[in-house]
Amino acid sequence: MTSRRLDRVRDAVEAASAREGFTLDRGQRDVLERLLQVAAGLPGLGARRRPAPRPAPRPTSGPASHVASHAPSRPAPRGLYVWGPAGRGKSWLAGELFTAVSRELAPGATKRVHVYDLFRELHAAIHARRVASRGGARAAVGQHGPTRGWRTRALAPEPDSPDARPEPRPDTPPSAVDAAIDDLLRGTTLLYLDELHLHDSGDATLLTRLLRRTFEAGVVVLATSNYAPDTLLPNPLWHHLAEPGIALLREHLDVVELAGPTDYRSLGGRGRPGFAAGAWLAPGTTAQLAARGLRAPGPGEATRLRSGPRTFAVSAAREGHDAGPAELWVTFEDLATRATSTLEYLDWAARFPRWVVTGVPLLTEVDREAQQRFVAVVDVLCDADVELVVTSPHDRATFLAARTDRPDAFRTASRLQLLDAPVAARRS
Structure with a gap:
């Protein structure tokens, strides 16, 4: 991203804080600089624009098979994982930068999704593909109980969780999850995961699949959370299910804490x-x-x-x-x-x-x-x-x-x- 474009992004964030009636504190300014570093490395800007990497085509018939890896045409810049206490301005800062960057990129190149919408969208898409492959309807994913995604006690992974079993059921194509993720990512350069948290074992395995597919496609990830990566899915009985996803986050994203005493x-x-x-x-x-x-x-x-x-x-x-x-x-x-x-x-x-x-x-x-x-x-x-x-x-x-x-x-x-x-x- 050119310095002029970066200046426009920075100016947009600072103008937004002025409209809100506050000045960025030192911790917020430090995080803004890290966010601007991510923005500076995004492909698809100015004269050097390259199309965002797209997933490889999937077979439309024949026996189920794993989707071929789709490596990006060049290494993607590192993303950023911003975490810290509630009310420090993590989502606000990342959201304002995301909005400003979106104006500089091609339409559709950026995608912001809250954790609730993320899992709802993926579960629905996976369910639709599985129903289509079976040629019939069954109960919708996500209707298992009163607090899907908010369990208050440890439960075993459910059959609809993508990695809940070591081997897929014969009537469930293993490509259903990857196909749904590819649809979510198609055309995306920057994926912003807002308010990332995990309390559900099935969502933890789905997040790992999403992250793996995302980084294979060369998509840059920006995430905000109240939790440090290692504390996602804190239930000790099921934390191990989140560890592969945590490893991916640490491999591809820089982790920065936005601490401070003020809840804005x-x-x-x-x-x-x-x-x-x-x-x-x-x-x-x-x-x-x-x-x-x-x-x-x-x-x-x-x-x-x-x-x-x-x-x-x-x-x-x-x-x-x-x-x-x-x-x-x-x-x-x-x-x-x-x-x-x-x-x-x-x-x-x-x-x-x-x-x-x-x-x-x-x-x-x-x-x-x-x-x-x-x-x-x-x-x-x-x-x-x-x-x-x-x-x-x-x-x-x-x-x-x-x-x-x-x-x-x-x-x-x-x-x-x-x-x-x-x-x-x-x-x-």
Whole structure:
């Protein structure tokens, strides 16, 4: 990348921080320099542009066979793995640089995917290919239980996990996983894996397959995470399944920590739209809702919301209109204590740009599955930039003080600080 292009990328990131109302601290500037080094080595820019390497053609018939290796035409520059505490600005920095770099590359040469969307997309594509190869339908991948990808105890790898068995089943072509990955990578020069974390053994083996295929294709990887690479899939019973992927990350990516004492989300949403436009309302009175232009649903608005083959009870599913966006109203009980999953949250986040979750208790008052579902809800909505309004009998400070040891709950606590938390008027 030419110095002029790099200057444009740097200027775009710094202009974005100015719009947000803050100045990059020393740690963030150091990480920005490392990100710019990655950008400087990307192929396909300026007069020396080369097409992004494409996977080798796959056989369309005949017996199942492994896909041939597709080495890049020249060594790919090293990528970057940025990790550190929640709220330090990892995803923000990488996201702004990714946006600026995308403007300098050919359309479609960059791809950003959040960990939830990554595994959902790959599982769905693998399932579709396996169904097609068998000539019939079966239960969709990802419908195994209430918390796919958020298990709270160690389970054996499932049959649909790509490396769960030493030998593939005769009716499952071993190329199905690689074919789905190749489709994801096709035409890509830079792949950004946002909020990378692993708590599922099947996803760990799938990540290894993805990384191997990605690096064989010469695609540069940028990743952000709250976890150092060696701490991915922390469950000691299954950590060994993540070790091959961790080795690939360390082989092809430089690892840098963005540490520091400041959680920038604790400064609030600074008037931003989307997730940060939401609020934590305690206790969630009619007056508090009305002050935000919200009206609690009447009994006649209760309905069942379809997602895939299943339906779920919600308080209201309002269509958008000139006065406001489409709204999903759902109780904590219906959202987190029922058998919902990230599949539903991703689906509903795409359909409803505003969610109101009512009656949120302290997480220490509910079981571990409900805790983990709420963690997943906040993660999905924040990544999708969906406005979240919470009503709770507890103020936000009390809620955050009642800590839970669920995986990634620390990130939930950070993200909830983006919400406005007005103090309720004292009752006389």
